[in-house]
Amino acid sequence: MKRYAYYLSCINESMTKEVDRSIDLWQKDLGIELVKLHESTCCGGSNLDYVSPKHFALVNARNIAYAEKMGLDLVVSCNTCLMTIRTAKKKLDESPELKQEVNELLKKEGLEYHGTSEVRHLLWVLIDDVGLETIRQKVKVPLKDYRIAPFYGCHILRPSSVLGKDNPLDPSSLDLLIEALGGETIPYEHKNRCCGFHTLLVAEQESLNVAGEALEEALRLKADFIVTPCPLCHTVLDGYQAKALKQAGIKSSIPVFHLSEMVGLALGYNAKQLGIKRHIVS
């Protein structure tokens, strides 16, 4: 059983609770144990970095330091948390002065940031540590009847100088996972595009246009569902779907699954157990 520290994302604690719930169902089936980091705080959601760069470094040094204390890598299941914490790590590792300033404060909790724990997305752990072959062997209900549109989202791909796992122009990790689970991945041009989440409350029309385009293509390609490794993308593509499609003048709908739910389905868990019934689009 390989162990990891698991970062608690704000959105998965509040609106998309089904993400952590579904991971809890199947993690042991795939030989991994995600130890929840109850000390973790909000990463800053790609906003704190410019509101206050030093607080941004502090909170994420602390998030990583707790994983380091356990001697484990930090696993994240939200793209923006992933990008944000990795950005902070890069800044800390490149600046001894910043690291020292932050460590002076972390002493209050008996913590020290070293930079030894990697910050990784759950999708990367499934591909690199569990392995596609193991996953293939564990599948109980192959997703063979499904045409699946993989929506990677931005912050698992870009900036590539911070992420670096997939080619941002032509990512493949999620496609490979879909195939290992027995599903059919479709050539989806919006796979590496944006969902519009980060401007939903600031420029709603623009965000809905962005989301509408991604939904329109998945519908046009007759996908059975969209899958995403990011709960923020899910919130837009599922929660705001009716609004986005209305704005685009399209009368239709398409289910959107979390990565963790898709894995759960193939491992034999049902929609109710996985929390799929909590989605806005059924």
Next chain:
Amino acid sequence: MTVSTDQHKEGKRDVTFRVFRFNPQVDSKSYFDDYTIPVERGITVLRALNYIKEHVDASVSFRAFCQAGICGSCGMRVNGISMLACTTQVWDMLAKSKEEGVIKVEPLRNLPLIKDLIVDMDPLVDKMKHYSNWVDSTMPESEMGKKEFLVSEEEFLKYDKATDCILCASCVSECSILRANKEYVSPAVLLKSYRMNVDTRDSMHDLRLAELVKDHGVWDCTHCYRCQESCVKSIPIMDAIHGIREDALESRGMKDTSGAKHAEAFMSDIEKKGKLVEATLPFRTNGVLWTMQNLLPMAVKMILKRRTPPPPPMVKPSKGIKAFRSEFREMSEHVKQDHKSHKK
């Protein structure tokens, strides 16, 4: 994989360029023309297009000048991605082609089309004018030419990378928000605005910033990083966008925008709970009226699905919040000190 490896070893081969064509004077809609030409390894997409124009079809139109990645004229989409034709190797693009031996060439997106691969740059130039993308000197005219206007290395390093921009508009073409709304300021103009605003010789900082925080300005960027990823000069454009935002949050009278309020909510929530209080985020960003008008129907659906974020008292603070809060507040003191010493 073997195909592309074999291709790579070849010194010469036939390549098909599938070129976007549209002449508004005669065509009712756009189409693609295929030109298959012999290409040697080491040839750029621009040289291939020049060959087509000279030897196959003189009517193919594109813009190009320096042929060395300096002037920024030949921005176009090659196999779907915005880049400079003059610095792009045909062999590299063949390895990424969806159809074996075919390279697709299209005009940049998000700018009006003039003909074939030529887009109209005027909307971009107009935005640069609108956001005062030039240095307006603080030096009185009477002193100009009489003494040097010194810029320290530290001051210059703030905008050193931003000056690498050659206005090729690749970032403009890839921008998610511009695609959704053509009025959006655009990444290239934000980069240029940042570059002017941190220039110590400039006098228009406040005026420029006041324009940037308005609708269609800096707060409308959705952090997709496509601009930065496609920049042909590898400029960290998002750092410039974040730099303008940081500046707006620190400047008097610039914070009364939904973007600024949204950003600051993260800071205060993290200090209080360690967690984001999502239930009240729309209210704090846009006020009660907007939230009721815009989000009420969705809130009803969310309640039915038990998806609503918990009300503030129910948001459980992170474990160890007391120690965290004291670290956070001490860091606030550090930041205050930094500001003081910076002002000195």
